[in-house]
Amino acid sequence: MLPVVVVHGGAGQIPNERAEASCAGVREAARKGYEILMSGGSAMDAVVEAVAMMENNPLYNAGRGSVLNWKGEVEMDALVMDGCTLACGAVSAVRRVANPIYLARLVMDKTSHVCLTGEGAFKFARAMGIPEVPEESLITEYARKRWKDNLNPEADHVQNQMGKMGTVGAVAVDMQGNVTAATSTGGMLNKMEGRVGDTPCVGCGGYADNQFGAVSPTGHGEAIMKVTLSRLILFYMEQGKSPEEASDMALTFMLERVSGLGGVVVVNPKGTWAARFNSKQMAWAAVQQEKLHHGLYQERILPSLYSSHQADC
Numbered sequence: 001m002l003p004v005v006v007v008h009g010g011a012g013q014i015p016n017e018r019a020e021a022s023c024a025g026v027r028e029a030a031r032k033g034y035e036i037l038m039s040g041g042s043a044m045d046a047v048v049e050a051v052a053m054m055e056n057n058p059l060y061n062a063g064r065g066s067v068l069n070w071k072g073e074v075e076m077d078a079l080v081m082d083g084c085t086l087a088c089g090a091v092s093a094v095r096r097v098a099n100p101i102y103l104a105r106l107v108m109d110k111t112s113h114v115c116l117t118g119e120g121a122f123k124f125a126r127a128m129g130i131p132e133v134p135e136e137s138l139i140t141e142y143a144r145k146r147w148k149d150n151l152n153p154e155a156d157h158v159q160n161q162m163g164k165m166g167t168v169g170a171v172a173v174d175m176q177g178n179v180t181a182a183t184s185t186g187g188m189l190n191k192m193e194g195r196v197g198d199t200p201c202v203g204c205g206g207y208a209d210n211q212f213g214a215v216s217p218t219g220h221g222e223a224i225m226k227v228t229l230s231r232l233i234l235f236y237m238e239q240g241k242s243p244e245e246a247s248d249m250a251l252t253f254m255l256e257r258v259s260g261l262g263g264v265v266v267v268n269p270k271g272t273w274a275a276r277f278n279s280k281q282m283a284w285a286a287v288q289q290e291k292l293h294h295g296l297y298q299e300r301i302l303p304s305l306y307s308s309h310q311a312d313c
């Protein structure tokens, strides 16, 4: 088994002026995760720290830089999962915390629950000593401008969300062969207040099981939930598919069945990994055997957003 960390910075179409920095951010996060693994750290520490680093980077739609809901507020979702025990922790629609991924991990470690939401999640953060941050500190000029532009009811929210910036996520395999997944997001641009996306839903916004592997997805949350994307990929892997084949099959199914756009990072317990997407771009990076791999564009074209498949019911 070969330890590895694979991270993504969201599926979509990244504006040219943000592309380079988005790619640099995922590379930095993957290196950070890998350093943790190489110093004997756990796969859980590696994915949580890689994701926290991207939450702190205002370029991504997670933590600082999150997109705004229709009222102009930040509500964030996050999930962690440990493939050794199937322990998982999540928060949804949480406000005024800098790193929802740390809070998700605390839900896993310190409670008997899997997911805490809204005000309850925020109160739990305070009880755990996580400081309250002003909402303003999470909001960037860029996010506010996009929110304003999209107040127009005619705006295509799914297309706009997918078009500009993304959720962050990571998967890893450590030296003990444990696999983990972590995902964090501000959700969909101009979403309704209280909207919960795929990210905190186990099997949708991430999954990890030492028997099969781990997945962290990004993309249109409602579509991801309808096909339980993360678990579907692991189901295909359980049937003998490689991480790449399983990802492509599941992403194609999501596109054809519910017109869903998105991308995933995936590992199996041996350390075979994949970063695949059916959107135009997804910033991703992986480190294994001291080698950094990274990308932004499709290498091999999957059915893309430009071929509009609609399932007939």
Ligand SMILES: NC(=O)C[C@H](N)C(=O)O
Pocket (backbone or CB within 6 Å): 010, 011, 061, 161, 165, 166, 167, 185, 186, 187, 188, 197, 198, 199, 217, 218, 219, 220, 221, 222, 224
């Ligand atoms: N860009 C994203 O990945 C959004 C996230 N999956 C959500 O729907 O909340």
